[in-house]
Amino acid sequence: MIAQFEQERTRLRAIAHRMLGSFAEADDALQNAWLRVERADPAEVENPAAWLTTVVGRVCLNMLRDRREHAFEMPDPVIETGEQPEQQAVAKDQVGLAMLIVLDSLKPDERLAFVLHDMFAVPFDDIAPLIDKTPATARQLASRARKRVQDRPQPNVDLPKQREVVQAFLRASREGDLEGLVAVLHPDVVLRAGALEVIGGRTVAGRASLFRKFAAMAAVEFVVIGGEAGFVTRMDGVPFSVMAFTVRDGRIAAIHVIQDREQLAALVP
Numbered sequence: 522m523i524a525q526f527e528q529e530r531t532r533l534r535a536i537a538h539r540m541l542g543s544f545a546e547a548d549d550a551l552q553n554a555w556l557r558v559e560r561a562d563p564a565e566v567e568n569p570a571a572w573l574t575t576v577v578g579r580v581c582l583n584m585l586r587d588r589r590e591h592a593f594e595m596p597d598p599v600i601e602t603g604e605q606p607e608q609q610a611v612a613k614d615q616v617g618l619a620m621l622i623v624l625d626s627l628k629p630d631e632r633l634a635f636v637l638h639d640m641f642a643v644p645f646d647d648i649a650p651l652i653d654k655t656p657a658t659a660r661q662l663a664s665r666a667r668k669r670v671q672d673r674p675q676p677n678v679d680l681p682k683q684r685e686v687v688q689a690f691l692r693a694s695r696e697g698d699l700e701g702l703v704a705v706l707h708p709d710v711v712l713r714a715g716a717l718e719v720i721g722g723r724t725v726a727g728r729a730s731l732f733r734k735f736a737a738m739a740a741v742e743f744v745v746i747g748g749e750a751g752f753v754t755r756m757d758g759v760p761f762s763v764m765a766f767t768v769r770d771g772r773i774a775a776i777h778v779i780q781d782r783e784q785l786a787a788l789v790p
Contacts, residue, residue, distance in 0.1 A: 525569040526558045529694035532641075533577045539616060539636045540581035542596030544787065550580045553678035569645060573769050578637055579651050585629035595715060595779050596621035597764060598747040600788050611745040617747035618765045619673045622713070627666050634659045635666035674711065674767040674774035676749055683768040684743060690766070690773060691741065691752070694729050709773040714778035725776070753789055760789040 526533070530551065537547035554577045566572045594681065598618045616624075624632055630652045637643035638659075645656040645663070652659060676683060686705060693701030706722040712729075719725050739754040739761060751765040767775035779785060 522558050522561050522563045522566065522569060522573075525557075526555060526573060529570055529573050533573060534575065535705040536577050536636065536641055537581050538597070539621075539624060539640060540578070540632060541584060542621050543598045544582065550577060550584060553580045564760045570664075571643070574637070574641065574643055575651060578633055578643075578648075578678070582629055582633050582651060584747065585632065588790055594711075595777065596625055596785065597788060600747075600751075600753070600763065601745040602742060602753070602790060617676075617749045617767065619675070619767055619775050620670065622777070623670050623673045627669065630654070634663035635670065636722060638663045639667060639670075674769065676767050677769050678771065680745065680750055682749070682771070686768045686771060686773060687743070687750045687752065687766050690729070690762065702729050705773055707769065707774045710773055710775065712776045712778070714780065760785040763789065 532621055533554070534547050535553055537550040538544060540588075541547050541550060556575070557576055557580075558573065565568075568734070596618065598616075598621060622723050624636070627635065630709045631653060634645075634648055635646050638645060645659045648659045648663075649656045652662075654662070678686075689705045690702065692698075693705060703722050705727055708722045709720065710725050712719040712725045719728055739756055740758075742753045742755070744751055744753055746763065746765040749765060749767060751763065754761045763779040763781075765777045766773050779788070
């Protein structure tokens with residue numbers, strides 16, 4: 522079973538990351554699951570891959586239920602650096618920051634049902650025992666979560682076009698061009714930075730224009746963040762922020778900002 526666990530590790534870590542939103546917590550979950558695997562009797566396991574999935578799912582569910590109420594923390598997205606976004610082959614199973622934020626807002630049972638079924642094709646018959654519900658109830662939980670997820674801002678243009686729009690945003694920010702910012706932002710754009718949430722094109726543009734001096738001084742590296750265009754800013758070579766963008770119909774529908782130093786150190790090379 523340990524050999525099977527190592528073979529499945531990448532997929533299991535992806536499950537844990539989507540369940541928990543944190544790479545550090547995902548690694549903790551896998552370590553906890555590994556201890557359970559080590560004690561298991563292989564003769565009693567008919568389908569090792571499915572069994573390992575449910576073990577990791579149960580561990581993550583327990584971790585979610587044990588979480589105390591806390592201030593919002595931006596989840597950990599996958600950040601790809603080193604190449605131009607349009608030259609990268611983006612993995613189909615990557616999830617953006619907007620998706621991770623919605624997942625973080627779900628109840629633990631909803632999150633488990635949605636992640637395991639919709640993202641990893643686990644049957645509801647296998648999910649139901651994990652949450653002590655019937656398969657029909659597990660299906661309802663996943664459906665409820667799916668609606669929340671589908672309501673999030675989603676990109677509908679390719680990475681090169683996304684990057685063009687993000688470049689226009691950066692250019693207008695550096696120039697302090699308020700109208701240029703308004704033009705590139707969707708009227709209902711949402712800007713989120715930690716617990717701060719700002720909604721509306723002109724309101725967000727007003728905030729972004731305050732970054733003019735900083736934007737002119739910082740080094741900017743365009744990256745792919747969970748399959749969407751974004752950039753990393755650095756001051757004296759040290760990551761200062763990550764900005765992820767969701768672009769729809771040529772305008773920015775959502776901006777997510779990460780500025781926590783410890784989180785940046787773990788996410789950005």
